[in-house]
Amino acid sequence: MSIETAAVKPAQAGNGWEPNILAFCCNWCSYAGADLAGVSRFQYPPTVKILRIMCSSRVEPAFILKALKEGADGVLVAGCHIGDCHYIDGNKNAEIRINNTKKALVKLGLDKRLRLEWISASEGLRFSEVIKDFTEEIKKLGENPVKHKIEPQIPSRASEGRRHVCSDGIRGFPLPKGNRDADERRFNASANKSAVNVQGSE
């Protein structure tokens, strides 16, 4: 079954499936917003697992693709509002990076499973609403049809923005022949590094 033809099954009532959402929350705003939601007892579905990062710009495309490949039905990246990033332009860079990743995910039919939101430390209610809304959206999309089934095409940091193939599983992004070996080596290094970083930040 190719990625393009993978059938997306909408969630069916009573089948027991619940979305599995991974949320990357920046330490300074969104994570504090999530904390406030908990302290304030704002209700939201238990569909989200939160991973604290220092800034939304820390999220590499490799993290997102790895999450989608290994079981997430949706990925949320949440950071400070524009102008409030503790690293000045981190969230602006994150916005560019996430938009580029979304464009790449269109090819896989996964773009709606990635969302970027700005949530401040005082927006506990907004955090809960974002989780509720994203959960409903993922329920409509159904279970991620490609999890556990594909080798990800992960743009390495050095070549981010270029279209290329990183594994032999999918042929969506043609790579000039001579560059493939070098690109695959970069992919493997990037994926391994990403896995270590994700595990290390848990």
Ligand code: FES
């Ligand atoms: S520190 Fe929050 S987005 Fe950069």
